[in-house]
Structures are given as C-alpha cells and as structure tokens.
Amino acid sequence: MKILNAGQIRALDAYTIKNEPISSADLMERASQAFVNWFINCFDVSKSVSIFCGKGNNGGDGLAIARLLHAKGFQVRVFVIEYTDKESDDFKQNLERLAGNLQVQSIYESHAMPELHSDQIIIDALLGSGLSRPVAGLLGDVIEHVNGATGIIISIDIASGLYVDKPNEKSDTIVKPDHTVTFQLPKLAFMMPQNAEFTGDWHVVDIGLDKRFIEETLSPYYYTDKPAGEALTKKRGKFSHKGTFGHALILAGRYGKMGAAVLSSRACLRSGAGLLTVHVPECGYEILQISLPEAMLSIDPNQRNITELPELSSYSAIGIGPGIGQEPLTVRVLDELLEQISTPLIVDADGLNILSKHPDLIDKLPEKTILSPHPKEFQRLAGDSANEFERLELARNFAKKHNVVIILKGAYTAVILTNGDVHFNSTGNAGMATGGSGDVLTGILTALLAQKYTPEDAAIFGVYQHGLAGDRAAERKTKTAMIASDIIENLGW
Numbered sequence: 398m399k400i401l402n403a404g405q406i407r408a409l410d411a412y413t414i415k416n417e418p419i420s421s422a423d424l425m426e427r428a429s430q431a432f433v434n435w436f437i438n439c440f441d442v443s444k445s446v447s448i449f450c451g452k453g454n455n456g457g458d459g460l461a462i463a464r465l466l467h468a469k470g471f472q473v474r475v476f477v478i479e480y481t482d483k484e485s486d487d488f489k490q491n492l493e494r495l496a497g498n499l500q501v502q503s504i505y506e507s508h509a510m511p512e513l514h515s516d517q518i519i520i521d522a523l524l525g526s527g528l529s530r531p532v533a534g535l536l537g538d539v540i541e542h543v544n545g546a547t548g549i550i551i552s553i554d555i556a557s558g559l560y561v562d563k564p565n566e567k568s569d570t571i572v573k574p575d576h577t578v579t580f581q582l583p584k585l586a587f588m589m590p591q592n593a594e595f596t597g598d599w600h601v602v603d604i605g606l607d608k609r610f611i612e613e614t615l616s617p618y619y620y621t622d623k624p625a626g627e628a629l630t631k632k633r634g635k636f637s638h639k640g641t642f643g644h645a646l647i648l649a650g651r652y653g654k655m656g657a658a659v660l661s662s663r664a665c666l667r668s669g670a671g672l673l674t675v676h677v678p679e680c681g682y683e684i685l686q687i688s689l690p691e692a693m694l695s696i697d698p699n700q701r702n703i704t705e706l707p708e709l710s711s712y713s714a715i716g717i718g719p720g721i722g723q724e725p726l727t728v729r730v731l732d733e734l735l736e737q738i739s740t741p742l743i744v745d746a747d748g749l750n751i752l753s754k755h756p757d758l759i760d761k762l763p764e765k766t767i768l769s770p771h772p773k774e775f776q777r778l779a780g781d782s783a784n785e786f787e788r789l790e791l792a793r794n795f796a797k798k799h800n801v802v803i804i805l806k807g808a809y810t811a812v813i814l815t816n817g818d819v820h821f822n823s824t825g826n827a828g829m830a831t832g833g834s835g836d837v838l839t840g841i842l843t844a845l846l847a848q849k850y851t852p853e854d855a856a857i858f859g860v861y862q863h864g865l866a867g868d869r870a871a872e873r874k875t876k877t878a879m880i881a882s883d884i885i886e887n888l889g890w
C-alpha cells in the first residue's frame with residue numbers, strides 16, 4: 398500500500414471526482430457510508446453519539462455521518478463550531494440535508510461547551526487533511542473539551558490538529574482519539590511514535606478513490622500490509638535440497654551473551670536456511686551444541702570473545718553482531734570481514750555500535766548491506782534528530798549515501814532502501830519490546846539472504862514475518878508474558 402502526502406491526497410480526490418466521474422458530494426457520501434459501515438460493525442444503537450463538526454469537508458463528512466447514523470436508529474447530537482464564516486460547498490449541502498432530520502447546535506463560545514457523558518461516543522469531524530496551521534482559539538478549546546471527556550473518541554480521517562505528513566509542535570492542540578477511521582490510505586503521521594496518542598487504533602476504509610492514480614503517483618512511502626508482505630514469499634520447490642537454501646554464517650555471542658547467538662541461530666534455522674554455521678568464542682561450544690544441535694560450529698580460539706575471522710568461502714550470506722561486544726580484537730574481525738566479504742551481509746547490535754565508534758568501517762560496507770538499528774543504535778550511528786520525521790530523513794540520506802538498507806526498528810519498523818524508499822511494517826506489537834527480539838530478526842534476515850532473497854526483499858519480508866510471528870506469540874502467550882523465544886516458535890510461512 399502506498400502512503401501519499403496531503404497534496405497528493407487532494408489531487409487524488411480531485412482526479413477521482415473528474416475521472417470516475419462522481420460529484421464531490423457523492424464522494425463525500427461514499428466516504429461517510431464507509432465510515433458508517435465500520436462504525437456499525439463496532440457499536441450498536443444503544444450508544445448515543447456526539448459529532449463535532451468543523452466547516453470544511455471533514456465537517457461535511459461529520460454531517461453526512463450524523464444523518465446516516467440517525468437513519469440507522471442511533472441517537473445523535475450534532476455540534477457545529479462557529480470559528481469561521483467560510484464553509485465548504487459540501488459542508489453547506491450536507492447541512493441543508495440534515496435540516497428536518499436532526500437539530501444542529503452551534504458552538505460560538507468557549508464557555509458554552511456541551512456536557513459529554515462517559516457512555517457517549519464522540520466523533521471528531523473538526524479538521525481533516527486540510528489542516529494548514531496550528532489550531533487555536535475556539536477550535537482549540539473544543540479539542541481540549543473533547544480530550545477531557547471519558548467516552549470513546551473516533552476521529553474521521555485524521556485527528557483534528559494533526560498534520561498528515563509533517564511534524565507537529567509539542568505545544569499543538571490535537572484530538573487524542575481512541576480510533577481513527579481513515580480514508581483509502583494510511584497517513585505518514587500514523588507511522589511516527591510521537592503521534593501514538595493522536596492516532597489511537599487506526600483503520601483504513603476503502604472509499605473507491607482512483608487506483609491507477611495511486612499506482613502512478615510517485616511516493617517514497619509504502620506500507621507493508623498483508624498482500625504486500627505475502628507477495629514476497631518464495632515457494633520451496635519440490636526438488637529442492639539443503640544446498641538450494643544456502644549456507645548461512647552467523648558471528649554472535651561472547652561470554653555472558655551467548656543467548657544472543659542461540660536466539661539468532663535458532664531463528665535463522667527456523668527461517669529456512671539450508672545450513673547454518675555459527676562462529677562463537679570457545680565458551681559457546683557446549684551451549685550451542687546442546688541447545689541447537691542442527692547448527693554447525695566454528696569455534697574461535699579465544700575463550701570469551703570473537704577474535705578471529707573464519708574462512709568465508711563456503712558461505713552464501715553472513716550475519717554479524719548480536720552479543721559480540723566491542724573488544725578491539727572483535728573490531729578487527731569486523732574490519733577483516735568487510736575487507737574479505739563477497740556475499741550479502743547483515744550487521745546488527747554490537748556490530749552497529751562498532752561502526753558508530755569506527756566510522757571508517759562504514760565506508761567499507763559492501764553495497765546493500767543490511768543495517769538493523771533500534772532508535773538508540775541509529776542515533777549513535779547517524780546522530781541526533783529533532784523529531785521522528787527528521788530521523789526518517791536522516792536515515793533515508795544515510796541509506797542513499799552509503800548504499801545500504803536500513804531497518805529502523807520499533808513499532809511500524811521502517812525499512813529504508815538504497816534509493817531512499819521507505820516501507821513501514823504493519824505487523825508486530827509491544828510484546829516484542831523484550832530482550833532478544835532483535836537477535837531473532839538478525840537470524841531471520843541472515844536466512845533470507847542465504848536463500849537468495851535480494852537485500853531489499855529480505856528486509857521487507859523478514860521484518861514482516863518477524864512481526865507476524867510476534868503477533869502469533871502475543872495471541873498465545875499475551876504481550877506481557879511472551880519472550881523472544883516465543884517469536885521463534887511462531888515463525889513460519
């Protein structure tokens with residue numbers, strides 16, 4: 398799924414109206430109907446509804462939704478906020494259509510806010526994708542009032558006050574919805590952790606905007622939903638043998654951190670690698686042999702740390718980093734690896750921390766190396782950013798400059814390709830915020846690279862499957878109780 402900016406969404410609306418063709422009022426009706434279909438799936442008529450409308454098209458949606466919900470038997474109150482004389486045509490038309498059906502209450506002043514009971518559902522139709530400046534005055538007071546209510550809040554298209562595609566100031570007044578029901582495409586703002594309280598759970602409803610226009614509109618932002626994720630699955634051929642699926646090498650673990658080696662290695666085998674060799678310090682010998690008999694070992698001469706690079710010629714992909722520490726001899730191993738490697742590579746965890754401390758090594762990264770930092774590791778690698786939009790730009794520039802694939806981990810993990818395209822992941826949950834989850838991802842990615850997925854596909858697909866396994870684990874164990882091993886146990890495609 399593509400993610401478009403506010404200007405492109407406007408153009409998409411206009412194109413659909415002109416080319417379908419459909420009147421703008423009918424398109425609004427279709428959007429409102431799509432919202433109502435979602436709504437009646439979630440709530441029954443025992444709930445009463447209060448709808449707060451602005452005077453643009455988002456407000457127009459609110460009025461149309463009021464009429465449609467009223468017709469379904471819901472008890473509906475409609476409030477129009479009189480912050481301006483300017484009204485959109487479709488707003489006006491829907492206001493007229495309400496007359497006789499429902500009484501509209503105007504709010505002129507901040508001290509005259511309606512009472513909101515906890516069993517009421519509040520629909521926020523104040524401002525949508527047309528937001529052009531921070532909310533102030535009466536509208537701001539209405540938003541504060543709505544945010545102070547205890548009932549469920551649902552924003553139409555986007556929370557009022559939230560920009561579609563650029564950062565808000567911390568001081569901005571923005572609705573804090575429990576749900577956002579957004580039209581046609583997810584919005585860039587929803588991907589940013591800083592906006593979590595301004596999106597709630599968000600749901601995309603199809604309003605029939607022009608598919609070809611979406612396809613042909615250039616955007617660097619994509620959302621890896623189920624169809625996009627599943628499209629990358631490679632089938633295992635009937636006559637395949639273990640040689641078909643590559644021989645992965647993982648360099649991981651040191652004294653006290655051997656779990657990282659076990660987790661990444663097990664995840665690698667569970668992700669379909671034909672063969673796996675794990676290079677570990679001597680202290681890892683028994684641990685690995687006993688916990689993961691399917692893996693072969695390459696034993697470092699050093700008891701506690703990785704200090705020597707194994708011979709690389711038999712491997713088809715390499716993963717390095719989980720739990721390796723940053724001892725000088727380990728740094729040298731990474732340096733030698735970068736000099737010698739001729740296969741796809743993923744660098745994670747301490748591997749990334751080493752790169753941060755030795756930036757000369759960044760220039761040695763083979764093209765399309767995958768780097769998988771969490772936010773802190775990325776900050777060490779690329780520096781500070783004022784907000785998450787800026788961080789994303791920093792990561793896009795880093796990926797382009799160094800010709801690497803970056804996996805910026807977190808909720809909606811961003812996979813950033815060497816051309817700067819960003820694929821936000823749709824799977825995963827907060828139960829994955831537990832030690833070792835990242836090591837599991839390293840193993841998955843090493844396995845996919847060994848199976849000849851391109852680095853781009855490996856990153857998008859691996860992140861998607863990692864999150865999906867996390868979702869299955871959360872369902873079986875709960876988000877609280879799940880641990881990284883549960884993610885591995887739920888891998889499979």
Ligand SMILES: NC(=O)C1=CN([C@@H]2O[C@H](COP(=O)(O)OP(=O)(O)OC[C@H]3O[C@@H](n4cnc5c(N)ncnc54)[C@H](O)[C@@H]3O)[C@@H](O)[C@H]2O)[C@@H](O)CC1
Pocket residue numbers: 410411421424425426428429451452453454455456458480483485523524525526527528529530531532533536553554555580604
């Ligand atoms: N035909 C269409 O274009 C469709 C539009 N739809 C709805 O229309 C919305 C976009 O409509 P609009 O472009 O009218 O945008 P809004 O409803 O967000 O309103 C924009 C208006 O508010 C003003 N405004 C912007 N920021 C303000 C602020 N901080 N304080 C006060 N006024 C402010 C603008 O100057 C403009 O007049 C979408 O979010 C969606 O809800 C849907 O009905 C689908 C179809």
Ligand SMILES: Nc1ncnc2c1ncn2[C@@H]1O[C@H](COP(=O)(O)OP(=O)(O)O)[C@@H](O)[C@H]1O
Pocket residue numbers: 746771806807808809810824825826827828829830831832833834835836837838863
């Ligand atoms: N709230 C969340 N929602 C979705 N995924 C998450 C969330 N928190 C963490 N994750 C995922 O879990 C993994 C954690 O990786 P990382 O921080 O490297 O963990 P560790 O270093 O403990 O292995 C990442 O893939 C990240 O995307």
Ligand SMILES: [K+]
Pocket residue numbers: 455521522523524525552553554555556557
């Ligand atoms: K809204």
